[in-house]
Amino acid sequence: MIKTSFNLLVLFNLVFIVSLVDASSWSKEDILKINTFTLKQLDPVVDPSNKYLSNKNAISLGENLFFDTRLSSNQKISCATCHIKGNAFTDNHNLAVGLQKGFRNTPTLLNAAHHNWFFADGSKDSLWAQVLSSIENPAEQNFTRVELYNLFMRDNIYKTLYESSFKQTLSKSITPVNLPNKAGPNADLQGLIAWKKLTPNQRDKINQFFTNIGKSIASYVSTLESKEARFDKFSYELAKTQHSSLLNESEINGYKLFINPKSGCSNCHSGPLFTNKEFHNIGTGILAHDNGRSEVIEAVIHDEFNCLSKYSDAKKEECVELNYINRNKHGLSGAFKTPSLRNLSKTAPYMHDGRFNNLQEVLKYYSSIDENRALEVDLPPISLTVKEQQDIVNFLLTL
Numbered sequence: 001m002i003k004t005s006f007n008l009l010v011l012f013n014l015v016f017i018v019s020l021v022d023a024s025s026w027s028k029e030d031i032l033k034i035n036t037f038t039l040k041q042l043d044p045v046v047d048p049s050n051k052y053l054s055n056k057n058a059i060s061l062g063e064n065l066f067f068d069t070r071l072s073s074n075q076k077i078s079c080a081t082c083h084i085k086g087n088a089f090t091d092n093h094n095l096a097v098g099l100q101k102g103f104r105n106t107p108t109l110l111n112a113a114h115h116n117w118f119f120a121d122g123s124k125d126s127l128w129a130q131v132l133s134s135i136e137n138p139a140e141q142n143f144t145r146v147e148l149y150n151l152f153m154r155d156n157i158y159k160t161l162y163e164s165s166f167k168q169t170l171s172k173s174i175t176p177v178n179l180p181n182k183a184g185p186n187a188d189l190q191g192l193i194a195w196k197k198l199t200p201n202q203r204d205k206i207n208q209f210f211t212n213i214g215k216s217i218a219s220y221v222s223t224l225e226s227k228e229a230r231f232d233k234f235s236y237e238l239a240k241t242q243h244s245s246l247l248n249e250s251e252i253n254g255y256k257l258f259i260n261p262k263s264g265c266s267n268c269h270s271g272p273l274f275t276n277k278e279f280h281n282i283g284t285g286i287l288a289h290d291n292g293r294s295e296v297i298e299a300v301i302h303d304e305f306n307c308l309s310k311y312s313d314a315k316k317e318e319c320v321e322l323n324y325i326n327r328n329k330h331g332l333s334g335a336f337k338t339p340s341l342r343n344l345s346k347t348a349p350y351m352h353d354g355r356f357n358n359l360q361e362v363l364k365y366y367s368s369i370d371e372n373r374a375l376e377v378d379l380p381p382i383s384l385t386v387k388e389q390q391d392i393v394n395f396l397l398t399l
């Protein structure tokens with residue numbers, strides 16, 4: 001009897017020691033930490049400036065418009081030309097090509113709605129304002145808001161979907177027949193003159209329509225979210241059983257380096273989307289003579305479609321980002337938005353200007369930050385061996 005319980009005690013202790021050894025590689029704190037990066041921590045999308053965010057008709061209208069090439073001056077370009085569904089909504093070009101060659105790389109739209117600012121420099125403060133600028137951008141779709149209005153007057157399916165989503169009727173009286181089809185404040189000179197010919201009331205009605213279109217496409221884009229990655233599954237299994245073999249040794253080592261102050265990666269790439277949503281100068285702006293955030297602060301404050309504009313559905317106090325915007329131009333020189341690191345396997349090339357074709361090049365760049373360079377940018381000196389760089393790359397590919 002005594003012997004049996006002694007044996008049991010030994011067995012119990014053995015199990016205890018084994019579990020201790022196993023858990024020592026992933027302590028309770030480690031597991032809590034890794035959990036902060038999982039998709040479960042992602043809050044739902046909110047946008048007080050867009051009251052149609054979960055309106056089913058608006059989403060369906062937005063989805064149709066997203067793929068419709070008629071929303072471009074040559075009838076050949078839609079959002080989906082550059083934001084290709086099978087490519088995590090990117091195009092794999094270094095720089096986007098629409099009606100002209102652009103000067104920025106096409107970012108993924110998966111989880112994009114979770115950002116506070118849109119575009120690499122954050123020149124728009126809502127997804128719908130961002131969408132509208134793509135439609136009228138001469139390098140992208142080069143369309144105008146009046147052409148879009150006229151398209152809706154001709155297309156009965158769109159007209160009906162619009163009227164049921166927004167509880168407004170579209171009337172012919174807004175765009176006079178003698179007006180050129182191409183008219184808008186961002187159009188060429190002729191289009192601008194035509195726009196100015198409209199009465200303030202007509203312009204206001206067109207803007208109302210245009211912003212509703214932006215909100216419907218934004219509502220569709222807000223439904224685009226990434227799926228659970230192998231990294232998430234690994235973390236969930238770890239939380240449950242303190243053990244998982246879903247990541248290999250190199251990937252785990254990469255994660256550990258990523259959160260290590262030695263690399264500093266997770267200072268900026270934090271949370272479930274691996275971004276703090278802030279702007280930082282990591283030295284990519286100065287090289288390319290694109291000053292990023294510092295160049296657009298005034299523009300976003302005065303944007304005709306910002307959160308505080310009459311076309312926004314938000315109350316003034318709900319425009320937190322705009323109300324507390326950082327106006328320190330000097331401090332934001334060369335700064336770009338910290339991008340999410342999810343879906344990287346599909347979103348090459350990298351950085352706002354697509355300068356790096358693969359993740360090895362990105363890591364090589366970070367590792368080139370020495371004491372001198374660190375004085376000029378928001379990064380610490382980073383020194384990673386080639387193997388450590390590859391481990392981080394392998395980890396990033398699990399996201």
Ligand code: HEC
Pocket residue numbers: 066077078079080081082083096097098099102104105106107108109112115117118119120121127130131134135139140141217221352
């Ligand atoms: C010619 C290619 C092209 C077309 C067409 C295009 N985009 Fe983009 N899109 C880009 C590029 C390039 C950027 C990044 C620009 C920048 O950062 O300045 C971008 C940025 C965005 C962003 C911001 C994402 C973020 O994280 O900040 C969203 C959202 C977006 N596009 C949606 C759309 C929608 C919706 C349409 C159609 C109305 C559209 N785009 C049409 C190339 C394109």
Ligand code: HEC
Pocket residue numbers: 120258263264265266267268269279280281282284285336337338339340341344347349350351352353359362366378379382392
């Ligand atoms: C000071 C904040 C900061 C730190 C620290 C930081 N990053 Fe970044 N990261 C950024 C910003 C900002 C960009 C975008 C720069 C641009 O577009 O030119 C970026 C871009 C990237 C990209 C390209 C993503 C894409 O879609 O284009 C990768 C990959 C990346 N970082 C990984 C890392 C890794 C790995 C580390 C650690 C070695 C790290 N970052 C450290 C802020 C940071």
